[in-house]
Amino acid sequence: xxxxxxxxxxxxxxxxxxxxxxxxxxxxxxxxxxxxxxxxxxxxxxxxxxxxxxxxxxxxxxxxxxxxxxxxxxxxxxxxxxxxxxxxxxxxxxxxxxxxxxxxxxxxxxxxxxxxxxxxxxxxxxxxxxxxxxxxxxxxxxxxxxxxxxxxxxxxxxxxxxxxxxxxxxxxxxxxxxxxxxxxxxxxxxxxxxxxxxxxxxxxxxxxxxxxxxxxxxxxxxxxxxxxxxxxxxxxxxxxxxxxxxxxxxxxxxxxxxxxxxxxxxxxxxxxxxxxxxxxxxxxxxxxxx
Amino acid sequence: xxxxxxxxxxxxxxxxxxxxxxxxxxxxxxxxxxxxxxxxxxxxxxxxxxxxxxxxxxxxxxxxxxxxxxxxxxxxxxxxxxxxxxxxxxxxxxxxxxxxxxxxxxxxxxxxxxxxxxxxxxxxxxxxxxxxxxxxxxxxxxxxxxxxxxxxxxxxxxxxxxxxxxxxxxxxxxxxxxxxxxxxxxxxxxxxxxxxxxxxxxxxxxxxxxxxxxxxxxxxxxxxxxxxxxxxxxxxxxxxxxxxxxxxxxxxxxxxxxxxxxxxxxxxxxxxxxxxxxxxxxxxxxxxxxxxxxxxxxxxxxxxxxxxxxxxxxxxxxxxxxxxxxxxxxxxxxxxxxxxxxxxxxxxxxxxxxxxxxxxxxxxxxxxxxxxxxxxxxxxxxxxxxxxxxxxxxxx
Numbered sequence: 001x002x003x004x005x006x007x008x009x010x011x012x013x014x015x016x017x018x019x020x021x022x023x024x025x026x027x028x029x030x031x032x033x034x035x036x037x038x039x040x041x042x043x044x045x046x047x048x049x050x051x052x053x054x055x056x057x058x059x060x061x062x063x064x065x066x067x068x069x070x071x072x073x074x075x076x077x078x079x080x081x082x083x084x085x086x087x088x089x090x091x092x093x094x095x096x097x098x099x100x101x102x103x104x105x106x107x108x109x110x111x112x113x114x115x116x117x118x119x120x121x122x123x124x125x126x127x128x129x130x131x132x133x134x135x136x137x138x139x140x141x142x143x144x145x146x147x148x149x150x151x152x153x154x155x156x157x158x159x160x161x162x163x164x165x166x167x168x169x170x171x172x173x174x175x176x177x178x179x180x181x182x183x184x185x186x187x188x189x190x191x192x193x194x195x196x197x198x199x200x201x202x203x204x205x206x207x208x209x210x211x212x213x214x215x216x217x218x219x220x221x222x223x224x225x226x227x228x229x230x231x232x233x234x235x236x237x238x239x240x241x242x243x244x245x246x247x248x249x250x251x252x253x254x255x256x257x258x259x260x261x262x263x264x265x266x267x268x269x270x271x272x273x274x275x276x277x278x279x280x281x282x283x284x285x286x287x288x289x290x
Numbered sequence: 291x292x293x294x295x296x297x298x299x300x301x302x303x304x305x306x307x308x309x310x311x312x313x314x315x316x317x318x319x320x321x322x323x324x325x326x327x328x329x330x331x332x333x334x335x336x337x338x339x340x341x342x343x344x345x346x347x348x349x350x351x352x353x354x355x356x357x358x359x360x361x362x363x364x365x366x367x368x369x370x371x372x373x374x375x376x377x378x379x380x381x382x383x384x385x386x387x388x389x390x391x392x393x394x395x396x397x398x399x400x401x402x403x404x405x406x407x408x409x410x411x412x413x414x415x416x417x418x419x420x421x422x423x424x425x426x427x428x429x430x431x432x433x434x435x436x437x438x439x440x441x442x443x444x445x446x447x448x449x450x451x452x453x454x455x456x457x458x459x460x461x462x463x464x465x466x467x468x469x470x471x472x473x474x475x476x477x478x479x480x481x482x483x484x485x486x487x488x489x490x491x492x493x494x495x496x497x498x499x500x501x502x503x504x505x506x507x508x509x510x511x512x513x514x515x516x517x518x519x520x521x522x523x524x525x526x527x528x529x530x531x532x533x534x535x536x537x538x539x540x541x542x543x544x545x546x547x548x549x550x551x552x553x554x555x556x557x558x559x560x561x562x563x564x565x566x567x568x569x570x571x572x573x574x575x576x577x578x579x580x581x582x583x584x585x586x587x588x589x590x591x592x593x594x595x596x597x598x599x600x601x602x603x604x605x606x607x608x609x610x611x612x613x614x615x616x617x618x619x620x621x622x623x624x625x626x627x628x629x630x631x632x633x634x635x636x637x638x639x640x641x642x643x644x645x646x647x648x649x650x651x652x653x654x655x656x657x658x659x660x661x662x663x664x665x666x667x668x669x670x671x672x673x674x675x676x677x678x679x680x681x682x683x684x685x686x
Contacts, residue, residue, distance in 0.1 A: 187349075
């Protein structure tokens with residue numbers, strides 16, 4: 001399989017990846033290295049992991065990061081209640097094998113990272129918004145991402161039965177350590193260009209009128225050039241396209257008041273809604289409706 | 291950018307590729323043996339005859355940041371197609387560094403020298419800038435009569451000791467600003483105190499046996515510092531010492547960010563952290579082309595808001611702007627940009643070298659427009675004035 005055919009496979013799933021992204025995904029899966037994706041919100045970083053698991057028909061294991069995430073919620077934890085019950089039940093009888101018994105596989109709660117490396121089929125492991133987790137958590141990740149193994153003091157080292165395809169995403173709310181970055185292949189996912197975005201729209205909303213699709217994408221592209229706090233991503237564009245078609249608008253310039261009402265799909269802060277009043281919307285529409 | 295000559299004597303893919311990696315390293319990308327190996331492996335699985343494929347593959351393997359990712363194409367072309375920008379100004383600045391070996395901190399040297407040497411076309415004139423300030427301040431520096439080094443205006447003070455002192459001062463200031471502890475407790479595994487309430491509550495499920503001790507502590511809430519340094523023509527005389535100041539600010543942790551601006555804005559945090567001083571100087575000189583030219587404070591702050599502020603400025607941030615406030619843009623633009631920056635809830639400190647001058651009043655259009663949005667406005671023309679900032683910044 002070459003990276004071109006991967007790109008085609010993704011496109012068949014409705015995910016239009018540009019060359020750089022397709023190459024990065026291809027190399028990461030070939031060399032079994034983690035892939036680090038950075039970029040603005042709403043450009044399809046998380047989506048690529050979902051599509052990859054769909055292509056290979058693998059499980060998707062997702063770890064959503066947040067501040068305060070630690071090893072016991074991400075790697076493993078002992079099932080204390082069960083252990084305690086077991087100890088109480090065995091209080092009178094045997095004591096020798098007790099240790100071995102309560103620190104065995106049965107009492108181990110696998111969290112996403114351990115689960116990902118103990119699957120029979122290599123799954124896709126999505127570590128979402130890694131920049132939200134603490135720096136200590138990055139250190140845990142290093143062992144898993146480079147060696148694909150987890151050390152549990154009571155059990156020993158658990159080595160991967162199958163190496164998962166790891167995708168990390170980051171919005172850049174914190175700079176990641178270079179150690180983590182160097183273990184990954186890196187791609188910066190930008191907002192798609194006009195052609196790509198048009199292809200995405202056509203893939204996601206098949207049957208949309210070609211002229212309207214062109215207007216929608218052109219409008220969103222020029223809206224991104226405006227001075228906004230939160231630029232609309234691809235997801236917002238798709239929401240908006242669905243809203244516009246759902247309202248039966250055939251041409252963006254048809255009904256200015258209705259169109260302005262649909263802008264809630266694209267502008268997600270009060271300041272942005274204030275910054276793009278009806279006149280500006282109409283000016284942008286005027287540019288794309290030839 | 292350093293351009294590595296294409297070696298004609300080597301043969302074989304791996305040798306050329308390691309040459310390429312050396313070229314990347316020289317330009318500040320962390321390309322090592324692991325990257326070479328990964329690239330060689332990748333070449334087997336892709337069409338190695340297609341430059342575009344190889345470029346994409348190398349890009350994903352060797353770049354690790356947003357910055358290096360966008361710079362990569364240029365580096366790739368310069369090595370494989372001999373199409374790189376020539377060593378513009380590199381030899382030149384390098385030689386000057388050696389000639390004027392007055393400082394152990396190189397980054398500022400070549401820029402300020404270069405600005406004097408060839409910047410005359412884009413910068414009005416050093417003397418005329420001073421003159422402008424003189425008109426405002428009647429030409430008297432408060433402290434210039436004393437010989438005390440701490441009280442000498444930076445314009446007359448460029449000794450290696452003073453530059454080093456500026457750096458140490460900055461490090462001290464940065465610590466004063468950064469050192470913050472939360473008032474609340476938070477659960478923490480290695481915390482100093484035992485969270486009794488939680489421990490007892492949780493012990494109920496184990497029949498009253500406190501199986502796990504839950505701990506808590508007051509978490510650090512370090513303040514993030516972002517520094518923006520004006521290196522336009524009117525600030526040229528202060529640029530070198532402020533660059534050292536910046537270096538001191540950022541060298542003690544990895545969260546501090548530093549930017550230079552004149553007519554455009556460049557991020558210099560990585561360059562300042564570079565331990566290879568010569569390479570740092572070289573990187574800085576490339577970044578700061580236009581050093582010593584006009585100023586667009588408003589436009590640059592606007593760009594900062596758009597591009598960087600979302601990641602770097604929040605309620606626990608301090609933004610330090612080092613500028614004299616002479617703006618060629620509309621003052622309103624500066625006010626708007628500051629207002630928007632202020633909305634991110636950080637503190638904004640403006641250090642103005644001119645305000646240490648006698649009778650200085652912030653009447654320059656830009657400065658006057660900026661004042662309402664500042665949390666602290668202070669002089670920064672002597673080492674003493676920088677040192678005096680410490681108690682003030684602690685309070686912020």
